[in-house]
Amino acid sequence: MLARVTGGIALAVAVLLGLVLMLLVRESWPVLVGGGWTRFFVGDGWFPSSGQFNLLAMLWATLAASLGALLIAVPLGVLSAVFSRFYSPGWLIMPLRRVMVLLAGIPSVVYGLWGLTVLVPLIAGWEPPGASLLSAILILALMILPTIALTSEAALAAVATSNLQGAAALGLSRKGIVLGVALPAARVGILSGALLATMRTLGETMAVLMVAGNVVQTPASLFDPVRVLTANIALEMPYATGDHRAALFASGVLLMLIVTVLAWLAGCVGARSNA
């Protein structure tokens, strides 16, 4: 009975995913066939009204924002996890974890509000206009930090006590145990957490839309306003028609492709850990 119910649900989810993919492809079909897929990567830029659909600038912005956020959030998240596993006094561990869970649950639009009213003016005071790649990076970093901290902590908690004991018995200092044994042993879990967080940074729409400035351009500096792929879809979908609409669907396909590759990578990492 349970096998049937769960099997049915699993099948339904798979079918749903297939339907979403089919919809994306079907809706983007006219522009894919009409001009070929290369038109998304060549041309003067994103000028939908004159049939120019070069997504590269927004793709770079998306990747730059994700990478930047990871560069900040992964070290901080891992350090926070190391602190709570190995250095924190006992009474602090639970409150710290609760705060992280809470942070992970804050809706992205709330992060966006904060970014818009606090972060953007702050950056504007440093280097106008404020709404920029940097603010997108910082907001995304803040959003994925708790996820990375929690997954890293879980990965560190899963390191066998016998390994930690063995390391201590070899006269390793606490730092030595963390760097020599705990982190290497937890690397797969930490990496999967980071990949999960990467997917979130790629897909995040609202918070980035609110702080990034949304100018379609390849960012030349951290202070340039940028538009990411997801924000572009959200901004233009309400009025897009014809090829323009199809191009937005095509950028959805592109996002899904990137996320699929990441999910596949995460699977490889997981498989390696079982080997």
Add this chain to the structure above:
Amino acid sequence: MMHDTKKLLSCAVLPTSYTLSDIEQGAACCVPIPHIQVENLSVSYHGKSVLEGVSLDINKGCITALIGPSGCGKTSFLSTLNRLTDLIPGCHMQGRIHIDGADVTDPRLDVLALRRKVGMIFQKPNPFPLSIRRNIEMPLREHGLSQRSAIDERVERALRDVGLWEEVRDRLDAPALALSGGQQQRLCIARALALEPSILLMDEPCSALDPIASAVVEELIQRLRNRYTVVIVTHNLAQARRVANYAAFFWMTEHVGKLIEFGRCQSLFDSPSHDLTAAYVTGISG
């Protein structure tokens, strides 16, 4: 008399060039030169006493077996010798332990240096989830060895000492967890030996291994005699009899572990002076 003097000399001055292939079989070779001196040691967890009033001298270069039923404090005793008890919340030890003149119970003691000198092997092999080479190299680097050639040399020597070199020389960078249980345990011993300890603590090192692997590790332990002071917890009385020069019998009285009898392995097994010892060694072995 002549013979005894010669023996005394050969044991008092432990030759540095001693090779593992020299296997010293038979009875205790060493004259009593205490390496570890334990005086009135007690251990408690969260105020509950598990071991009380243990005093004994463990002799240099000898193998001392700790025997007795489960839960009588043997492992707790072992863990005090390298202060691994520090890691157990609520664990408290009292009494004095001297190793090479230093008081192990002193809170100001450099515990990391102590643990480098007093290696420990656990019941379940616990190689790190790293490569075979990194398992030995990482602790060496931690203890300040950074020269590539010196590290490689130590890795090879340690693996040769445990008879693992020929088996793994072609796959030093393969994951240690891919080794068999017996190989893993020998790697753990190699990892400890690479730090050049003078004492090795072994907590039932063979009990998680199959009989053949167990025999290999046991043979290895016998070859460690004279080069290292070995303290081994074992539930296998036949093994204790085969490998040990000295034996200490622990027993639980009124829920507290106590040392009942300590002496030459042979005399403890063949002519125990305490009734409990007699009952235990005959009851289980017979």
